[in-house]
Structure formats: structure tokens, C-alpha cells
Amino acid sequence: MLEIKNLHATIDGKEILKGINLTINPGEVHAIMGPNGSGKSTLSYVLSGRDGYEVTEGSVTFQGKDLLAMEAEERAAEGVFLAFQYPVEIPGVSNTTFLKTALNAVRKHKGLPELDAMQFLKLIRAKAKALNMNDDMIKRAVNVGFSGGEKKRNDILQMAMLEPGFAILDETDSGLDIDALKLVADGVNSLRSPERSMLVITHYQRLLSYIVPDHVHVLAYGKIVRSGGKELALELEAKGYAEFGSPEAA
Amino acid sequence: MAAIATLKDLYETLSPGLPGAGAAGLDRLRADGYARFLADGIPTPKVEGWKYTNLRDLAGVSLAPAQGTVDTAANTDFDVPSVAPGETHRLVFVDGAFNAALSAVGPLPQGVTLDSLRDLIEASPAYAAEVLDRFPAPKADTGLRVGPNPGRGQSGGLVGLNGAFLAEGAVLTVGEGVKLAQPVEIVFIATAADGAWHPRLLIDVAAGAEVTVAEHHVARGGGATFANIVSGVRVGEGAILRHAKFQEEAETALHLASVTATVAASATYETFVLTTGGRLARTDVQVRLEGSGASTRVSGAYGVDGSRHADFTSLIDHVAANCTSREVVKGVIDGRGRAVFQGKIIVRPDAQKTDGHQLNRALLLSDTAEIDAKPELEIYADDVKCSHGATAGELDEEALFYLRARGIPADTARALLIAAFLDEVAEEIGDKRLRGYAMARIQERIGRLTGITVDTDATVLGE
Known part of the structure; x- marks a missing residue:
């Protein structure tokens, strides 16, 4: 489904990703763990198409297509979803306007008919209910005045609506207390399916107790330095990242 | 100045033919206006209040009242804008001239009058003059610190010009305690290639009354026309006036307007100005809060592109105690467009417990877009709450990426963010x-502007 080969990327001339190789098959959940500054967020932004990052070497193929050649919105329409570490507040744009515009743009891209207001409403209400979000939350301006947990749930609601083939969860646990984390993790788990792959990016093992990965990778100083099963996360929790060296060694 | 010599001819030629000519009151009002124009002239950037808006373009524009180019009696083919089609009382003016055929004033409740100024003058020049005299002219005095010559400069010349040709306009009076359910609309339609109009709009809302007024300025084939509008507003004790102006003229038009409002105790004056038309458009709003507990909301939204210019200038004068004012003005500037915001709040010595808030935000969509913002607070009372804020910035890149990361094309995302930015003003x-x-x-x-139709209808869930 997703194939990353020898990916190098720089920001402002500084190389952050130094040759990432990663293959994710349909239905698999991979976790990337790593110390701060290892390039985790850069990887998520490079995959989702944010401006400001330059890919200097390597390739990313998504469902057989060259992902790096696409604009951010094309990637989203093709089925790549980024759940943000810090979901953005957008005053003046209601959640419903935002999601209806997004969903219909994606449907249009896929050659599906656009949903009218009533169809959309029915869908969003059902999806929101599953995430314990009320009408008020979906009517309000995007993320404005939302708590940390509400923002993350809102991102997961977007994922549930857009039904991506591949989702990147960037530090989804940051800023969440344990109850909020459980709620978000339940939302994510309910979206796991044999057709949907996920890349869970996290600093801590905690999240992986709730969203259990098939594979765990350690990213340090721009490279994947170790890969293993879910037990690797527990090992990292116990030993820390110290053994993965310093930037000089990488 | 050649324009003034021409104007002298015009004034001498036209004034005998204006309605009510020869009646003492009207002759006096017009002569005063003409004298004021001669004394003050067209404002230049040397005048403080016109530092950022240059009227040099006026030199090439005919100041003479436009001669109707359409058979106004027969032609009713215009798409007349309305905030609630079929449910308003409206007066329509075509190229500045009252058009009875397009106007529609239904049965009005006792105590309410809505007339074209020309009709009023023709019916009774003396009464018309008396009504006109009720409304104070805008004052050049924009603060207590004004120098030795407070009567000069500012917009006096333009107001004078309006007075010199006083004939057209609208007069709305709402009697004590009357709550008019249907909005009143005053619609100016430009069809001429050029020409000027100098309408006077008067709104007098008596104590305890309530009314909504929408003012439209649109082009239906109109070109480089010049609208020079002077409005007088009185809001009586406990009364409520909600007033919105939609300025959507041709991109070659000139639009200059000054509004002077007085607000009595416990009364409310809300005014909103949308400016999207005109190569140069300025609205100058002066609100005096004269009685304890009076309040005003002044808001504006504008959009300029190309090399067009929009100016929103306001003076909120807290004369009495316990008054509140809230001003929010936001605009979008693209291309080599330029916008001006000048907002002054005066809190006079007796205006204790004033609550004044002002916000001005500009969204710059190009490197060549420009905003000149000049917020001013002049406070002479000690127990007051006043704040102001001004920002100018570009579209939020984070927000743009967030929208695009959900599949929304970049241009739609931009349109959504622009709409959101301006919708916030409409919320006022x-x-x-x-x-x-x-x-x-x-x-x-x-x-x-963007080629994208955005649907920001937040009522999709049903209220």
C-alpha cells in the first residue's frame, strides 16, 4: 500500500530525513517511535504534502502512485490522512462547512456524487455519535474553544468521514489525559480494517497499549535504526532511546 | 481650480431649477452648502482626516447632478437589490433621481413617514427645510485637541457640495414607540456612464421606536459615477436603529459618504457598511452618544483589488456616561488595492463608565496590497474601559494546510478562509x-475574486 524508499528530506537546507525505508501493507498498523528531533513529525509532513520540505532523494509510492508528485489536497483525496499533533483552530469556518467541503471534494475526486445537506447531516451525526461528540461540537467553528481531547476527537471524526486508505497519527496522545486517550484510541481502533493502514507516530509507549501496532520502528536522527514487533515498544519504554546514539553517529 | 469655476456656473445655472427654489429655508440651506464648499473645497491629503485618501481623481469628474439617461418612469426592468424581496418598504433612485415606479412603500403604521426628499420639498418647502434643520451637519471637530481652526478641513467641502445641490434623498421618520416590522430600503442604482449625485438621507427615530434600514448602492450598467452622500441620523431615547449600507457600485465609481448620528439615552444605533464597489469609496461615520446608557455598534467589511481604494473612517464620541461602543472593521486587500481605517474614540470628561472597544483587521492577499490604519483613543474621563486593536496579515498558512490536508483544493481553502474572516464582521x-x-x-x-463559490451556510444542522 505504502512504500517509502531511501527518503531524504530537508527543511531550510538542513537534512532531517536521511534515508527512510518503510513498507506498509494493507490493514497493517505501524508505529514509529523515537526521541525528540528524530524526524518523526517531518516524516508525517513530508508524507502529507506540507510546503516547506524538500525531498532530495528517494521515493514514496502510495497504491502504486507517486505520492510525492501530488499536492496535499490530492494526497488527501487519494486517501492519505494526517491526524495532526496540534489540530488547527479555524475561526469562522464551522465544522460542518469544513467537513462537507472536504468530503465532497474527496468524493468528486473519486468520481462519486456529492452529498447534499441532508445526506451529509445524517452521516456526520452518526459518525459523531460514535465518538461521543454532540451537535454543538460539529456546528462550532473548527477546533475553536475545543479542549485538547476534543480537538483530537474532531480529527478522528474527520478521518471517520473521509475514510482514508492510509492514516498517519502524529503524536495523537500528546496533551491527552487517560480518559481522553482511551476515547480517541477507541475511535481509531473502530476504524481499523483490512483495507486501511495506519502509521502511528509517538514518543511514548503509552498510546501503543491502546492502539496496538503490528510493527514498531525506531526513528533516530533521520533513519529507521531498528524494527520489531509490538514488544519493541515495551523495551523502549524500559530502556529509553539512549542506545540509539547521537546525531554525530547517525 | 478649474472644477470650482465650473461648479460656480453649475450652481448658478442649476439652483433656480431645483425644487423649492425661492423658498427661504431651502435657498438658505443651499447657499450655506455652496459657501461651505467654496470655503473648504475638496479635501486634500494636507488635511489630517484625508491624509491617506487622495481625491485628485475628482478633478476629472463632473460634479454636476447626473441627467437621467433612462426613461425612469417607464423602465422598471432593473434587478433591484433587497434584503427581503417583497417584504420591505423601498425608495429607489436611478442615477440619483427618485424613481416612483420602482419604489414601493406599503401602508405604513401611524407615526411613520417615508418620503423622497424631492417630494417632500415640492409638497412643502418650509416643512422640508424644518426637517433638514433637525439634523446636525457633520463636524470637522474630531476631538478636543483640535487646533485653532476646527471648522475647516475634514469633509466640510463635500458636505457643502451636497448641500449646494440639495434636492434628492430620502426622509424616514418613525414616531414614538412605533416598532416597524418591515425593513426600509433606500436603493441607489447607477446606470449612467458618468455624472454625480448628492443625495441627503435623513433618519429620525423617536423615543422607544425601532426600525431596520438597508441602504444599497449598486450599478446596473453604471460607470464612472460619483455619489456624494450625506446622511443624518437621530436615535431618540430608548429607540433602536439598525442600519446597513451595501456599497456595490461599479469598479470605476467614486463613492463618498458621511453619516452623522446622534444617539439619546438608552438608545442603540447599529451600523454596518459593506464596501466592495468603487475605484475609490469612503464612508465617514460619526456617532455621538449623547445620553446615559446609549450604545452603538459600528462595523464594516470591505474588499478591494486591482488598484482600488476603500476608506472607513469613524469617530465615536462618548459625550454622556454609561455608554458603550463596539467597532469591528475587517477587510481583504488584493492586487495593488489599498485600504484605510481611521477610527477615533473620544471619551469626554463627563463620560464616566464608558465601555469602548475597537478592532480593525486587514487581510493582505498580495505583496502590493496596502493598509493604512490609524486607531486613536482620546480619553478625558478616568473611570472608563477602552481598548483597541489593529492587525494586518496574510492568510494563516497552518489553517490553509489543515484544509488542504483534508482534500480541499488550495483555491477553495483560500476562499473559505477569506469568507470566514469577513463573516466574523457580519456576525456583528x-x-x-x-x-x-x-x-x-x-x-x-x-x-x-477567487472564482470559487463557498457555501458557509452553518445552518445545515437546522436551528
Whole structure:
């Protein structure tokens, strides 16, 4: 489904990703763990198409297509979803306007008919209910005045609506207390399916107790330095990242 | 100045033919206006209040009242804008001249009058003069610190010019305690290639009364016309006036307007100005809060592109104690467009417990867009709460990426963010009909700017 080969990327001339190789098959959940500054967020932004990052070497193929050649919105329409570490507040744009515009743009891209207001409403209400979000939350301006947990749930609601083939969860646990984390993790788990792959990016093992990965990778100083099963996360929790060296060694 | 010599001829030629000529009151008003124009002239950037808006373009424009180019009696084919089609009382003016055929004033409740100024003058020049005299002219005095020559400069010359040709306009009076359910609309339609009009709009809302007024300025084939509008507003004790102006003239038009409002105790004056038309448009709003507990909301939204210019200038004068004012002005500037915001709040020594808030935000969509913002607070009382804020910035890159990361194309994302930015101003409008119309017009304008139709209808869930 997703194939990353020898990916190098720089920001402002500084190389952050130094040759990432990663293959994710349909239905698999991979976790990337790593110390701060290892390039985790850069990887998520490079995959989702944010401006400001330059890919200097390597390739990313998504469902057989060259992902790096696409604009951010094309990637989203093709089925790549980024759940943000810090979901953005957008005053003046209601959640419903935002999601209806997004969903219909994606449907249009896929050659599906656009949903009218009533169809959309029915869908969003059902999806929101599953995430314990009320009408008020979906009517309000995007993320404005939302708590940390509400923002993350809102991102997961977007994922549930857009039904991506591949989702990147960037530090989804940051800023969440344990109850909020459980709620978000339940939302994510309910979206796991044999057709949907996920890349869970996290600093801590905690999240992986709730969203259990098939594979765990350690990213340090721009490279994947170790890969293993879910037990690797527990090992990292116990030993820390110290053994993965310093930037000089990488 | 050649324009003034021409104007002298015009004034001498035209004034004997104006309605009510020869009646003492009207002759006096016109002569005063002409004298004021001669004394003050067209404002230049040397005048403080006109530092950022240069009227040099006026030199090439005919100041003479436009001669109707259409058979106004027969032609009713215009698409006349309305905030609530079929449910308003409206007066329509074509190229500055009152058009009875297009106007529609239904049965009005006892105590309410709505007339074209020309009709009023023709019916009774003396009464018309008396009504006109009720409204104070805008003052050049924009603060207590004004220098030795407070009567000069500012917009006096333009107001004088308006007075010299006093004939057309609208007069609305709402009697004590009357709550007019249907909005009143005053519609100016430009069809001429050029020509000027100098309408006077007077709104007098007596104690305890309530009314909503929408003012439209649109082009239906109109070109480089010049509208020079002077409005007088009186809001009596405990009364409520909700007033919105939609300025959507041709991109070659000139539009200059000054509004002078006095607000009595416990009364409310809300005014909103949408500026999307005109190569140069300025609205100058002066609100005096004269009685304890009076309040005003002044808001504005504008959009300029090309090399067009929009100016929103306001003076909120807290004369009495316990008054509140809230001003929010936001605009979008693209291309080599230029916008000006000048907002002054004066809190006079007796105006204790004043609550004054002002916000001005500009969204710059190009490197060559420009905003000149000049917020001013002049406070002479000690127990007051006043704040102001001004920002100018570009579209939020984070927000743009967030939208795109959900599959929304970049240009649609931009249009959504622009609409959101301006919709926030429309939220300031208390009257639902005015608010809905403002949002629709903003969206229509953004659609023309970006080529994208955005649907920001947040009522999709049903209220």
C-alpha cells in the first residue's frame, strides 16, 4: 500500500530525513517511535504534502502512485490522512462547512456524487455519535474553544468521514489525559480494517497499549535504526532511546 | 481650480431649477452648502482626516447632478437589490433621481413617514427645510485637541457640495414607540456612464421606536459615477436603529459618504457598511452618544483589488456616561488595492463608565496590497474601559494546510478562509435579515475574486 524508499528530506537546507525505508501493507498498523528531533513529525509532513520540505532523494509510492508528485489536497483525496499533533483552530469556518467541503471534494475526486445537506447531516451525526461528540461540537467553528481531547476527537471524526486508505497519527496522545486517550484510541481502533493502514507516530509507549501496532520502528536522527514487533515498544519504554546514539553517529 | 469655476456656473445655472427654489429655508440651506464648499473645497491629503485618501481623481469628474439617461418612469426592468424581496418598504433612485415606479412603500403604521426628499420639498418647502434643520451637519471637530481652526478641513467641502445641490434623498421618520416590522430600503442604482449625485438621507427615530434600514448602492450598467452622500441620523431615547449600507457600485465609481448620528439615552444605533464597489469609496461615520446608557455598534467589511481604494473612517464620541461602543472593521486587500481605517474614540470628561472597544483587521492577499490604519483613543474621563486593536496579515498558512490536508483544493481553502474572516464582521449585525444578506453579498464578492463559490451556510444542522 505504502512504500517509502531511501527518503531524504530537508527543511531550510538542513537534512532531517536521511534515508527512510518503510513498507506498509494493507490493514497493517505501524508505529514509529523515537526521541525528540528524530524526524518523526517531518516524516508525517513530508508524507502529507506540507510546503516547506524538500525531498532530495528517494521515493514514496502510495497504491502504486507517486505520492510525492501530488499536492496535499490530492494526497488527501487519494486517501492519505494526517491526524495532526496540534489540530488547527479555524475561526469562522464551522465544522460542518469544513467537513462537507472536504468530503465532497474527496468524493468528486473519486468520481462519486456529492452529498447534499441532508445526506451529509445524517452521516456526520452518526459518525459523531460514535465518538461521543454532540451537535454543538460539529456546528462550532473548527477546533475553536475545543479542549485538547476534543480537538483530537474532531480529527478522528474527520478521518471517520473521509475514510482514508492510509492514516498517519502524529503524536495523537500528546496533551491527552487517560480518559481522553482511551476515547480517541477507541475511535481509531473502530476504524481499523483490512483495507486501511495506519502509521502511528509517538514518543511514548503509552498510546501503543491502546492502539496496538503490528510493527514498531525506531526513528533516530533521520533513519529507521531498528524494527520489531509490538514488544519493541515495551523495551523502549524500559530502556529509553539512549542506545540509539547521537546525531554525530547517525 | 478649474472644477470650482465650473461648479460656480453649475450652481448658478442649476439652483433656480431645483425644487423649492425661492423658498427661504431651502435657498438658505443651499447657499450655506455652496459657501461651505467654496470655503473648504475638496479635501486634500494636507488635511489630517484625508491624509491617506487622495481625491485628485475628482478633478476629472463632473460634479454636476447626473441627467437621467433612462426613461425612469417607464423602465422598471432593473434587478433591484433587497434584503427581503417583497417584504420591505423601498425608495429607489436611478442615477440619483427618485424613481416612483420602482419604489414601493406599503401602508405604513401611524407615526411613520417615508418620503423622497424631492417630494417632500415640492409638497412643502418650509416643512422640508424644518426637517433638514433637525439634523446636525457633520463636524470637522474630531476631538478636543483640535487646533485653532476646527471648522475647516475634514469633509466640510463635500458636505457643502451636497448641500449646494440639495434636492434628492430620502426622509424616514418613525414616531414614538412605533416598532416597524418591515425593513426600509433606500436603493441607489447607477446606470449612467458618468455624472454625480448628492443625495441627503435623513433618519429620525423617536423615543422607544425601532426600525431596520438597508441602504444599497449598486450599478446596473453604471460607470464612472460619483455619489456624494450625506446622511443624518437621530436615535431618540430608548429607540433602536439598525442600519446597513451595501456599497456595490461599479469598479470605476467614486463613492463618498458621511453619516452623522446622534444617539439619546438608552438608545442603540447599529451600523454596518459593506464596501466592495468603487475605484475609490469612503464612508465617514460619526456617532455621538449623547445620553446615559446609549450604545452603538459600528462595523464594516470591505474588499478591494486591482488598484482600488476603500476608506472607513469613524469617530465615536462618548459625550454622556454609561455608554458603550463596539467597532469591528475587517477587510481583504488584493492586487495593488489599498485600504484605510481611521477610527477615533473620544471619551469626554463627563463620560464616566464608558465601555469602548475597537478592532480593525486587514487581510493582505498580495505583496502590493496596502493598509493604512490609524486607531486613536482620546480619553478625558478616568473611570472608563477602552481598548483597541489593529492587525494586518496574510492568510494563516497552518489553517490553509489543515484544509488542504483534508482534500480541499488550495483555491477553495483560500476562499473559505477569506469568507470566514469577513463573516466574523457580519456576525456583528444584530438584524437577522441584514446579517444574512451581508453574508450572501460577501460570498458573492469572494466568488468573483477567487472564482470559487463557498457555501458557509452553518445552518445545515437546522436551528
